[in-house]
């Protein structure tokens with residue numbers, strides 16, 4: 447990482463939410479069905495302008511209204527109707543910062559606190575740019591903080607997203623295991639959390655054989671990053687994030703097309719760090735632990751080989767059926783350590799399988815949970831936050847697909863079916879049945895640019911998980 451480069455805090459999107467302004471253009475959200483009733487208050491000239499320009503108030507669209515001097519007098523922003531299924535209005539304004547003329551705008555007619563909060567958050571998410579190597583072509587438009595918005599919530603979620611996106615978008619050359627450790631340490635320092643890291647051969651001494659085996663072939667040493675924060679007497683929550691900084695596939699080398707996006711194979715770790723930042727920032731009454739196994743899955747003479755057998759931290763022996771199924775290998779030792787403390791909740795996030803993408807596509811992380819209520823809470827929170835996940839089953843009979851002739855388990859299935867489920871079942875071997883545990887198989891990437899979601903790294907389900915954890919453990923401060 448170049449000297450002076452910092453991955454924290456990235457609060458630059460928040461620079462586009464300003465305290466107040468002498469001159470701000472009123473910005474009025476209006477849904478298609480409200481448009482005609484708005485005409486009365488806007489006057490005949492505006493009505494005629496709107497009708498002649500064909501503005502229909504579709505969510506994401508906007509109309510610039512001039513005054514009699516030809517200056518910009520008001521913006522009408524198309525908004526979704528309250529209660530639209532799967533859409534809480536978060537994205538309604540999120541495309542405007544990069545579409546409206548640069549300047550300062552102020553929300554008009556939004557009195558509801560939750561709506562104002564969502565609109566401010568959407569604005570902030572729409573003001574993210576990955577500017578490490580290239581200056582953006584234009585500046586974003588600014589929004590005056592809506593008076594009744596929950597500013598703390600907007601700030602901590604926007605920062606969490608910006609951090610995760612930055613970490614994922616940074617090329618692997620500058621975001622290796624050491625740099626991921628630095629980012630975690632900075633996050634910990636900013637929140638008075640402890641952070642210790644076990645590096646290289648010390649992983650063997652301290653019994654993390656799978657993390658070492660996956661990462662040992664890289665010149666950049668593998669490690670386990672371990673953040674602890676909060677009162678030891680509070681309920682324990684442990685987040686585990688897959689931190690494969692680059693995945694070549696190992697000796698079972700990926701194709702060029704399959705390898706291209708693999709800088710994002712630490713997307714689980716990045717999302718977990720963004721989420722942890724939000725939890726610590728809110729001061730939720732939990733004892734938070736974050737475990738990130740960080741490795742390069744590289745090719746060298748000392749790389750692990752297909753059909754090698756690794757004795758894991760838990761004592762379960764694993765045959766390496768495929769060196770490209772490395773994510774579950776590094777996660778299993780981290781999960782065994784996480785479970786040893788008997789926390790109230792374990793959540794792991796990982797860019798784990800292509801099968802999850804085949805089943806659900808890029809926008810829906812696959813959720814697996816050991817507990818019905820936990821699964822329902824996460825899915826519901828995802829709906830409320832416009833941050834959806836979709837549950838897949840931990841179908842125990844498929845465990846037999848992971849059989850090995852010489853070890854307790856294989857790291858890959860002998861079938862091409864149900865790959866996301868068998869990966870989850872592999873992980874389940876390392877978490878006791880009575881532990882509340884959710885495993886999330888995420889893409890961590892926006893395939894294409896949509897309002898508030900630029901193409902590139904994405905902290906999918908960060909808002910959903912934050913909302914679920916806040917509702918279950920914290921309540922409000």
Ligand SMILES: [Zn+2]
Pocket residue numbers: 693695743769770771772773
């Ligand atoms: Zn892999």
